[in-house]
Amino acid sequence: MSTETIDDVPLSKDGLEHYFRAYEEFIGPMREDSLSLLELGVADGASLKHWETWLPNALITGLDVTPSTAHFSSGRVATYQGEQQDRALLDRIGAERAPEGFDVIIDDASHVGQLTKVSFWHLFKHHLKPGGLYFIEDWGTGYWPQYPDGKRFRARSTDFTWYEKLLTRAHAGGPSRRVPGLHRALGWLRWHSVRRRHPSHDHGMVGFVKTLIDECGIADATHETFGTGAPRASRFKWMRVSIGHVIICKAE
Numbered sequence: 116m117s118t119e120t121i122d123d124v125p126l127s128k129d130g131l132e133h134y135f136r137a138y139e140e141f142i143g144p145m146r147e148d149s150l151s152l153l154e155l156g157v158a159d160g161a162s163l164k165h166w167e168t169w170l171p172n173a174l175i176t177g178l179d180v181t182p183s184t185a186h187f188s189s190g191r192v193a194t195y196q197g198e199q200q201d202r203a204l205l206d207r208i209g210a211e212r213a214p215e216g217f218d219v220i221i222d223d224a225s226h227v228g229q230l231t232k233v234s235f236w237h238l239f240k241h242h243l244k245p246g247g248l249y250f251i252e253d254w255g256t257g258y259w260p261q262y263p264d265g266k267r268f269r270a271r272s273t274d275f276t277w278y279e280k281l282l283t284r285a286h287a288g289g290p291s292r293r294v295p296g297l298h299r300a301l302g303w304l305r306w307h308s309v310r311r312r313h314p315s316h317d318h319g320m321v322g323f324v325k326t327l328i329d330e331c332g333i334a335d336a337t338h339e340t341f342g343t344g345a346p347r348a349s350r351f352k353w354m355r356v357s358i359g360h361v362i363i364c365k366a367e
C-alpha cells in the first residue's frame with residue numbers, strides 16, 4: 116500500500132496547488148481503489164504521469180487533439196488522439212476503457228465553452244458512474260477577451276437604481292402615509308421594482324458553468340406548483356464552483 120501523500124508527488128502545475136488540494140480532498144480518500152479515470156487534454160502527459168503515480172491502482176485514459184509521445188511504465192495508461200467534442204470517439208473510449216463508466220473525469224482540454232459543454236453532457240450522461248466525479252478546470256477563460264470565446268469582464272453595480280431609491284423615499288415619506296391609496300400604490304411599485312433580472316458575465320466557459328447552476332436548480336424550475344415542464348430531480352448530487360475549478364458529483 117502506498118503511503119505517499121499528495122505533498123510528496125512533484126506537481127506538474129507550478130502555482131496551481133489549489134487544483135491539487137481539490138483532487139486530494141475528493142479523490143484522496145479513494146486513492147488506493149481500482150478507479151477508472153479519464154482526462155481530456157493531456158498535452159505532453161505530465162498530468163497522466165501524476166495520476167499514474169498518485170493513483171497506484173487506477174486505469175487511466177487520456178485524450179488530446181495532439182498525439183501523445185509520452186511513455187507510461189505501469190501498463191495502466193492509454194491515450195487517444197481526437198477532439199473532446201467528438202461524441203462517437205467518446206463512446207469508443209468509454210466502451211474500450213470503462214464499459215461500466217468512469218469514476219472520475221477531468222476536463223483540462225480546450226477551455227472553450229461550447230466544446231466543454233458538448234463533452235460534459237455526453238460523458239456525464241453516458242460514461243460517468245452514478246456517484247462519479249466530473250472536474251472542469253480553468254473556467255475563467257471566459258473572462259479573457261483574447262480567448263476564442265472569452266470577453267472582457269464588466270462589473271455591474273450592486274446598488275439600487277435611482278428610481279428604486281426614489282420610490283423607497285416616497286413610500287416612507289409623510290405625504291404617502293397620509294394618503295392610504297398612494298401609500299399602497301407606492302408599496303406595489305416598490306415591490307415590483309425588485310422583480311429585476313441580474314444579468315451577469317456569460318461568455319464562453321463562464322456562461323457554460325452558469326448553465327450548470329440551472330441543473331442544480333432544476334427541481335425548483337420544474338416544481339409541480341411553481342415551475343414549468345415535467346417535474347424532475349437534478350442529475351447532480353452536488354456541485355462545487357471554486358476559483359478555476361468546478362466539481363460535480365453525479366446523482367446516484
Ligand SMILES: C[S@@+](CC[C@H](N)C(=O)[O-])C[C@H]1O[C@@H](n2cnc3c(N)ncnc32)[C@H](O)[C@@H]1O
Nearest residue numbers: 156157158161162179180181198199223224225
Ligand atoms: C492545458 S493543456 C493540458 C495539460 C495537462 N492536463 C497537464 O496538466 O499536464 C490542454 C490540452 O488540451 C488539448 N486540447 C485543446 N483543444 C482540445 C480539444 N478540442 N479536444 C481535445 N484536446 C484538446 C491541447 O492540445 C492541450 O494539449
